[in-house]
Amino acid sequence: MFDSLSEKFSDAFKTLSGKSEITEANIDETLKLVRTALLEADVNFKVVKMFLASVKEKALGEKVIRGVDPGEQFIKIVHDELASMMGNAHQELDLDKKKPYPILICGLNGVGKTTFTGKLALYLRSKKKKDVYLIPADNFRPAAKDQLIIHAKNLGVEYFDSDLSLSPVEIVQAGMEEAKKLGKEVVIIDTAGRLQVDDDLMAALVDVKNYLKDPEVLLVADAMTGQESVNVAKTFHEKMELTGIVLSKMDSDARGGAALSMRYVTQVPIRFFSTGEKMKDLEPFHPDRLAKRILDMGDVLTLVEKAEEAIDEKEAEALMKKMEKNQFTIDDFMKQMGMMNKLGSMQGLLKMIPGMGGVLRQAGDLGDAEGEMKKMKVIISSMTREERNNHKIINDSRRERIAKGSGRTKKDVDEFIAKFLQMRKMMSGMMGMMKGGNMPDLGAMMNGQAPMPGMRQQAQQRRKPKKGKGKNRGPFGGGFFK
Ligand code: GDP
Ligand code: MG
Numbered sequence: 001m002f003d004s005l006s007e008k009f010s011d012a013f014k015t016l017s018g019k020s021e022i023t024e025a026n027i028d029e030t031l032k033l034v035r036t037a038l039l040e041a042d043v044n045f046k047v048v049k050m051f052l053a054s055v056k057e058k059a060l061g062e063k064v065i066r067g068v069d070p071g072e073q074f075i076k077i078v079h080d081e082l083a084s085m086m087g088n089a090h091q092e093l094d095l096d097k098k099k100p101y102p103i104l105i106c107g108l109n110g111v112g113k114t115t116f117t118g119k120l121a122l123y124l125r126s127k128k129k130k131d132v133y134l135i136p137a138d139n140f141r142p143a144a145k146d147q148l149i150i151h152a153k154n155l156g157v158e159y160f161d162s163d164l165s166l167s168p169v170e171i172v173q174a175g176m177e178e179a180k181k182l183g184k185e186v187v188i189i190d191t192a193g194r195l196q197v198d199d200d201l202m203a204a205l206v207d208v209k210n211y212l213k214d215p216e217v218l219l220v221a222d223a224m225t226g227q228e229s230v231n232v233a234k235t236f237h238e239k240m241e242l243t244g245i246v247l248s249k250m251d252s253d254a255r256g257g258a259a260l261s262m263r264y265v266t267q268v269p270i271r272f273f274s275t276g277e278k279m280k281d282l283e284p285f286h287p288d289r290l291a292k293r294i295l296d297m298g299d300v301l302t303l304v305e306k307a308e309e310a311i312d313e314k315e316a317e318a319l320m321k322k323m324e325k326n327q328f329t330i331d332d333f334m335k336q337m338g339m340m341n342k343l344g345s346m347q348g349l350l351k352m353i354p355g356m357g358g359v360l361r362q363a364g365d366l367g368d369a370e371g372e373m374k375k376m377k378v379i380i381s382s383m384t385r386e387e388r389n390n391h392k393i394i395n396d397s398r399r400e401r402i403a404k405g406s407g408r409t410k411k412d413v414d415e416f417i418a419k420f421l422q423m424r425k426m427m428s429g430m431m432g433m434m435k436g437g438n439m440p441d442l443g444a445m446m447n448g449q450a451p452m453p454g455m456r457q458q459a460q461q462r463r464k465p466k467k468g469k470g471k472n473r474g475p476f477g478g479g480f481f482k
Contacts, residue, residue: 001223002256002294008037009078009295016071022059030074031056042226042257047085047264055081079291085260086287091269093216093244095130100179100187102172102212106205106240107220108232109193112248112274114144116220117190118151119274119282124186125157133184134159135175137168137208140192140201148190155279158182168192169207176212189215197235209240216243218271221262223247224254233266244271247285251275259290312339323427330420331388334380337373375408379416382406391417 012033019026031052038048058077095101103120105113117134124130134152138144142164152159160175172189179187191208194201209217219236221229233245245266247259250273263270270285291297319336322328380388382405387394394402394417403410 001250001252001254001259002041005037005041005256006294006296008040009034012037013071013075016074017069019070022062022070022074024060027056027059027074034078038260041255041260044227044230044257044261044265047261050264051081051085075295075297079288079295079297082260082291082294083288085264086285086290087263087269088287090284090286091244091271092284093271095124095128095186097214100133100176100184102176102215103186103188104191104205104209104212104215104217105189105220106191106217106236107193108197108222109141109195111193111220111222111229113193113220114138114147114151114190115277116218116246116248116272116274116282117148117188118155119279120188120272121152121157122155122279123272123282124188125155131183131185132157133175133179133182133187135172135179135187135189136160136162137171137175137189138192139164139166139168139171140194144190144192151279158184167207168204169211172208173211197232202239205240217241218244218246219268220246220248220274221258223250223256223258223273224252226255226257227261229258230261230265233262233268237266237268242266242268244269246270246272246274248274251281256294263287315339323424326424326428328424328427329389330380330383330391331385333420333423334377334388337377340373375412376416378406379408379413391420 012030015030015033016022016026034055035048035052038051039045043051055077058081059074062073062077093103105117105120107113121132121134125132134148134157136145136148136159138148139162145162145164149159151157160171160178162171162175164171166174168191175189176187189208191205192201209215217240219233219240219242221233223229233242236242245262245268247262247270250259259270259273262268270287273283273285275281275283315335316339319328319332322332379402382402383394387398387402399410399413399417403413406413
């Protein structure tokens with residue numbers, strides 16, 4: 001969702017390249033471009049003003065460090081200010097204050113409260129090892145209870161069978177008593193929304209909040225509605241004393257203004273963001289990491305965390321060994337694709353590698369990587385187990401059969417096998433390099449022209465991209481997914 005902002009920032013920083021130091025005169029143009037970028041991303045204008053003043057002050061106060069490009073110094077300042085505007089460090093929920101610990105979920109209609117209730121249950125159970133209980137307390141839209149129960153059943157989380165003819169506070173009272181009896185550690189309460197902030201709704205929520213005595217109160221706000229959701233958050237905070245905000249639909253084409261202004265305007269920490277309709281599409285909100293993603297400095301930490309979750313370490317190790325020895329089979333390849341699928345979209349992942357955002361914007365054709373993976377899967381699934389474990393036996397007649405079975409042409413199958421062999425060779429080469437301590441520059445491997453921030457000079461010295469060859473170099477580079 002920050003694509004356009006990232007691109008505009010990167011244009012703004014270009015105005016500083018070649019300058020020997022930062023002066024009031026030469027950052028004026030850069031700041032103007034940053035200002036336009038933020039306003040176009042729908043960031044609150046007061047926030048933009050504060051941000052620019054503070055970046056300017058820091059930039060002019062910065063000592064020139066010999067050998068460091070002023071452009072890069074400036075990016076660092078913008079990074080720090082962006083992170084600070086969004087609240088700096090991630091704020092964890094403190095769930096041990098009492099037992100059972102109530103978390104009240106509130107917000108307008110359709111913002112994603114019920115979906116988030118399910119996601120949070122999954123997150124707290126799998127990451128925080130909590131015994132979670134759900135209370136459906138939306139008696140405004142009866143289907144909401146069924147919707148939550150479906151999530152609860154899918155996740156295997158226990159829920160309260162609320163009587164929707166009661167008032168929200170009565171439902172919550174009964175539900176909390178049941179949770180106590182069951183010895184639950186955390187209770188998540190899904191509530192009703194309205195189209196707009198509404199007195200009846202607020203009164204009912206305040207009743208529930210007072211009954212619960214200092215619960216966690218999380219507002220779900222739709223990132224797509226930008227400044228409007230910031231205003232909604234302000235109103236909810238006045239009435240409900242929010243303890244956190246969840247930004248939903250961050251996967252949409254929202255421009256990012258809500259994420260950037262929410263904390264500064266409301267003073268309430270953003271705790272999570274939601275990035276899709278599936279239960280696993282939830283990320284703890286890390287302002288510093290998000291600032292890095294926006295500035296195309298990569299988010300290696302989140303990438304590593306995601307990888308740790310999705311990848312079976314033993315299996316990954318076994319695959320690495322096979323890659324190194326050039327024993328990697330089509331079956332292994334299928335397994336690897338499965339792991340990558342679990343990680344999420346290819347584009348999203350690539351953007352977490354420093355410098356890749358710009359490369360993707362330039363390349364513009366990696367978008368079909370996922371489509372390409374699907375095509376390969378269809379071909380692989382028409383192979384027998386024997387074939388998958390030993391590509392050497394796949395002769396012409398077998399190729400014809402595989403083509404028919406997968407609804408592709410024989411040429412597609414030939415191409416797939418050629419690519420597989422090419423990739424296998426590259427993998428074993430890469431593993432060798434990693435072992436020898438020469439960790440390859442991933443950006444460069446994928447595109448041949450990916451300077452990482454802070455590494456520009458080194459990168460230029462190290463490699464001179466050869467025309468036309470760049471895109472075919474990496475293991476998942478254009479060669480495979482063109
Ligand atoms: P509620 O009325 O606030 O309880 O909203 P729901 O949880 O019922 O969600 C409304 C719609 O938004 C549903 O179709 C959800 O699947 C969808 N939704 C919720 N969160 C996200 C998200 O993070 N991304 C996307 N793309 N859709 C979401
Ligand atoms: Mg709902």
